[in-house]
Every structure is written in C-alpha cells, then in structure tokens.
Amino acid sequence: MKTTHPEALASRPPLLFFAARLLMGLAVLLLATGCSTLRGTPTRYQPTADVVSKINLVPQDLADLQAADTELNRNLLQNKAIAVIDLQFHQFVRDLMADRSDASAAAAGTTLGASTAGAFVDSVKAKTNYALFAAGVVGAFGIVDKSYFYEKTVPALVAAMGAARANVLVRMRGSQRDTLGAYDGTAALADLEDYYTAGTVLAAIAEITARADGDKKAALDEVRALEVPSDAEITRRKQISSAIFAINDASLDKAKKALAQLGLPEQKTVKDTRAALLKALRPPTPERIALVEKALKDNGLLK
DSSP: OOOOOHHHHHHHHHHHHHHHHHHHHHHHHHHHHTTTTTTTOOOOSSOHHHHHHHHTOOHHHHHHHHTOOSHHHHHHHHHHHHHHHHHHHHHHHHHHHHHHHHHHHHHHHHHHHHHHHHHTOOOHHHHHHHHHHHHHHHHHHHHHIIIIITTTOHHHHHHHHHHHHHHHHHHHHHHTTSOTTTSOHHHHHHHHHHHHHHTSHHHHHHHHHHHHHHHHHHHHHHHHHOOOOOHHHHHHHHHHHHHHHTOOTTTHHHHHHHHHHTTOOOOSSHHHHHHHHHHTTOSOOHHHHHHHHHHHHHTTSOO
16 A cells, blocks of 8 residues: 655645635736737727727617708718717727637636646545546537637638728718708618628628638639630730730820720820730730720731
8 A cells, every 4th residue: 555644734725725826816917918908909088898988879869860851960970870880890990809819818827727736745546637628628628619610710700890991981971061962860760670680690700701702703704814815826926915015105096995985084105004914914815805905907007
C-alpha cells in the first residue's frame, strides 16, 4: 500500500486554496475586461437605451407619419424613427461582435482554469474530471461557434447589413425632397420598415446570396464568351484590331464617329480613342465584335 507522508498531507490545502484563488482571479479578469478590451469598444458615451428613451418614439408617431399632411411633418417624424433605428442597429452590431469575443474568451478562461486546477490535485480521478470538463467546454463552444456564427462570417454579415441599410437610406433622403403627393406618409413608413429589415441578419444573408448569384452569373457569362474561335474568326478579329491600331491623326474624326455610333463618349487623343474602341470589344462576345466591326466599316476604318 502507498504510504502518505505527513508533509504531503500538510501541503495539499495550500495548493488547493491557491488553485481556487487562481480560478476566482480568472473569472474576475474576464468580467473586468469583457466590457471593453475584449470587445474592442470603449465605454459608450451614453447608453443606447437611455438615448432611445429620451427620443421617445411612440406608436402614435408612426401613425402621425402615415397621416402626415405636410412635407415638414413627414420628414421630422421619419427622421425621428431613423435615429432610433440607427441607435438600435449599432447596439445590435456591437453586441453581435462582442458576443463571440466574450464567448471565446470565457471558454478559453474556463478551460485554462480547469486545466490549471487539474495540475494541483493528486487524485487521478479528480484530474480526469477536470480534463473532461475542459474538453467539454471547448467542444460545446466549438459546436455553437461553427454551427451558428460559422467562422469569421460576422464581419461579412455586418458589412452586408451596412450596404443594404445605406441603399435604403439614400432612397429615403432623396424622397424627402419630394412633395407629399410624390412621397406620402404611407410610402415613408414603408421605407422605414425596409430600413429596419435591411439591418437584420436574414437581410444580410439575402444580400450576400444575391451578390454571389450575380458574381456567378457574370463568371458564367465570361466563360461562355471564351469559346474557341475558328481560323476565320481569328483572322476577322485581327483585322478589327489592326484597323483600330491603324487610327491616326488623319482618321481620328472617323474614329470619333465610330465611338458615337457605339454610344461611347468622345475621346480627344488618338491613343485614348484606340483604347476606347478596344475596350468596346470586351468581353469578346459575338454581339460586341459585330457592333464594333459595323461601326468601323460604316465610318470607313475597315473594309
């Protein structure tokens, strides 16, 4: 049987006491730093909830907006609602960014505490329990982190929400210059709903998806345009390019007319005119090539 020395028994309480104090210190550190340093934001100059409360946007304000009888009242009530939506959105973004940082820091701190506590106990069973607890913390947080927040997607979502909100805000600011007949209270209230919705995660996902679909379509169009041309087509394209590069001071006026026929702005120099005509060939779809070829022929630059 294993003999436990009196000295070892006497040393255990101080070690366990030290481990407990270390865990408490880690918890205090996380609580103290979670509000600013870990979140990456200083203490707000005024609490959002207090400011929103002072603005005092009430349902009657929205009802008055819908029934606004002057442009001034319409704009004042809409701007009041915009201010509240902006304040709440920015608070939401701060919380969204901070939640992940705090959760990461808390999980790391708890894991560290559990691992450290395990190092100060003699019992194999106790060591195993601490190790299992630490692994559970890491595993549970990993599931939440990857399943819900994904990895490093929050900044992309915030950027998409910002872009969508900016589009609606520009529309509202432009409409506020219109008469009540062109932009009534009902339309102003509908724009507020769009503005609020643009600041949601679902709207951000829709924005990113739409952008990805647009990029995919553009890429597919470019791929389709990269068909392998025949020898005759290669010769034809060379003739078109040669005709463009042959433009000089004497033929500049004809080249300017070709640009006008293509609906492109006039260029002052031979170099800029050539560049504009070459750019008109991109992407090299059959339709574009045919249009440039016709413009060159119509203006005597290509036979």
